[in-house]
Amino acid sequence: MDMTERGLTIHFCDGTKLSIDFPVQTPNEMAALLKVEEILKQRQIIATVDGAVLVIPFDNIKYIQASPAPAKLPGYAIRGASIRD
Helix, strand or coil: CCCCCEEEEEEECCCCEEEEEECCCCCCHHHHHHHHHHHHHHCEEEEEECCEEEEEEHHHEEEEEEECCCCCCCCCCCCCCCCCC
């Protein structure tokens, strides 16, 4: 199993951001896709960070940047995109 660190940067509507790193959470890519779908369904991110729990409702989130990008994403995902100004 790949033990590479993963990361999220959560960009909030007020212009602030929060970056967290974490180890692999699922045994395979299909399980990772199911976890992403569950997070989207629940409309919140829950993470244990340094012994505390963070609950981040989607209401305050502008967008989420996750890396590395998973190989499996929902069928409606846009692939190979670039950000431009």
